[in-house]
Amino acid sequence: MKHHICFSVLGGALGFAVQKANISGLEDFLVRGFWETEFLCNGTNTEKSQKPCKANQDLVELSNNDDDVEELRYSTNIYKAVYAISHSLHRILKCSEGQACKKAVEIKPWEVVEALKYVNFTVKNGDRVWFDQTGAAVARYEVVNWQRGTDGSVQFRPVGYYDASLPSGKRFVLNTDAIMWPGGTKELPVSVCSESCRPGTHKVLQKGKPVCCFDCVPCPVGEFSNTTDSIDCKKCPEAYWSSQNRDACLPKEIEFLSFTEVMGKILIFFTLFGVVLTLIVATLFLVNKDTPLVKANNSELSFLLLFSLSLCFLCSLTFIGQPTEWSCMLRHTAFGITFVLCISCILGKTIVVLMAFKATLPGSNVMKWFGPAQQRLTVLFFTFIQVIICILWLTINPPFPLKNLQYYMEKIILECALGSPVGFWAVLGYVGFLALLCFVLAFLARKLPDTFNEAKHITFSMLIFCAVWITFIPAYVSSPGNLTVAVEIFAILASSYGILFCIFAPKCFILVVRPELNTKKHLLGKTQH
Structure with missing residues (x-):
């Protein structure tokens, strides 16, 4: 009953125990003493008071005795200790084979202890006995496991060992397959409250x-x-x-508007399509340069306007691709200068319309003050101002590539920082000022009696231009990541297409579809009417 209660608590436990060893002759010695003690007999017949032991004594009456010679463990240490003392005494008494030991020698305890340091012998079972410099013997232990035998008895089964005399890495061996854990299971029990937390x-x-x-x-x-x-x-x-x-x-993933992504390909298509349309219009005007319609609409400024429009389309390509130091400086300055050149040409055409009406008044010679030379100077003057603004911007604080780590936490937005926001808004504001001035003048000249009044078309083109760029400002500020660049390219393309269609589409319609209207007689007829 006591073993059952003990096993219910400690069953499956592991522990270290002194190694069991077979001591030659120990079993016969213990059996003889056990026999004489239990049956109160004498096996040697040296004592007359006790009866001699029988060879066939009944052992049934001793069935409750649990002594087992095989389970003796510490007797091995006692056995080795006795032999160690014996070897120490042999050393002190200078005993050797063929010579008698010294007899009249007084042995002191410290001498025995000192002699133990030099003990080195092997017992009959093969174990070697010696002591290190600290006086400790080599540690040898068995790992035992509390298990229940087939008959229900508690057994201590060896499942491993520790031997300090072996090389490092081989001293401790544990046979986990032989272990019986609490509850009689072979599965390793969980000894923690919570499982380990994985990386992450x-x-x-x-x-x-x-x-x-x-x-x-x-x-x-x-x-x-x-x-x-x-x-x-x-x-x-x-x-x-x-x-x-x-x-x-x-x-982090680096994001910018590249040539290979879908958005970039779409914008490139509309950019090149706009350039192709501009070249077609320029070719059509060049073929019909001597016709009344082309001459009446100031062919020189028209060709310069078409050239500047093609540059406006192409400058949008500088906004696509990975931003670099040079591309950041080029994209904004190219945009500002090409659009000022474009608006300056339109402004020149508007002034020509106004001057032409003044010239038709009696006694007026105003056209000699705004001839072709003055028109070219006007375009160059307005464009030169934008060039100066851009040079100041690039000199003082130019745009530069920037890794934006703030907008998205999981990726880097590679963009062009403005450098000086004042420079950017000065460039954009100057373009807007010229567009507004051109819109006002064209609006004032829209009802003038001209043979083919361009002022109406210029008014619509500038209205679209201003609407696009007024809408662009809040969209540009609020657009995230590479959409900021996409919004700016969209504004460039939308305003360029607006100018191209509003100013040149009506002329191309007459040149291609209604060539009968492209006559001096028809234009003069409209004038008389």
Whole structure:
């Protein structure tokens, strides 16, 4: 009953025990003493008071005795200790084979202890006995496991050993397959409150419970842990982002409007399509340069306007691709200068319309003050002002490529910083000023009696231009990532297409579809009417 209760508590436990060893002759010696003690007999017949032991004594009456010679363990140490003392005495008494030991020698305890340091012998079972410099013997232990035998008895089964005399790495051996864990199972029991936290999580202690009880909480976005049972998570470096499992940091994805993505391809298509349309219009005007319609609409400014429009279309390509130091400086200055050149040509055409009406008044010679030379100078003057603004911008604080880490946490937006916002808004504001001036003058001249009044078309083109760029400002400020660049390209293309269609589409219609209207007689007829 006592063993049953003990096994219910300690069954399956592991422990270290002194190694069992077979001591030659010990069993016969113990059996003889056991026999004489239990049956109160004398095996040697030296004592007359006791009866001699019988060879066939009945052992049934001793069935409750649990002594087992095979389970004796510490007797091995006693056996070795006795032999060690014996070898020490032999050393002190200078005993050797063929010579008698010294007899009249007084042996002191410290001499025995000193002699033990030099003991080195092997017992009959093969174990070697010696002591190190600290006086300790070599540690040899068995790993035993409390198990229940087939007959229900408690047994201590060896499942491994520890031997300090063996090389490092081979001293401790454990046969896990032979272990019987509590409950009679072969499965390793869980000895903790919570399972280990995998990399990518960290431990959070459960309130009111022991420290071995915790929850595994995933690391927040942008943080990681790469060890098991981490107590906290570390932040990823600025240019890195945590992996999906939060167990490592990966370089952030770099985003910019590239030539290969769908948005970039669409914008490139409309850019090149606009250039092709502009070249077609220029070719059509060149073929019909001597016709009344082309001559009446100031062919020189028309060709210069078409050239500047093709540059406006092409400058949108500088906004696509990975921003560099040179591309950032080129994209905004090219946009500002080409659009000022374009608006200056339109402004020159508008002034020509006004001057032409004044010239038709009696006694007026105003056209001699705004002839072809003055028109070219006007275009160059307005464009030169924009060039000066751009040079100042690039000299003082030019645009530069910037890795924007603030807008998106998981990726880097590669964009062009404006450098000096004043420079950017000065360039854009100057274009807007010229467009507004051109719109006002064209609006005033829209009802003048001209043979083919361009002022109406210029008014519509400038109305579209101003509407596009007024809408662009809030869209540009609020657009995230590479959409900012896409919005700016859209504004460039939309305003360029607006100018091209509003000014040149009516003329091309007459040149291609209604050539009978492209006559001096028809134009003069309209004038008389």
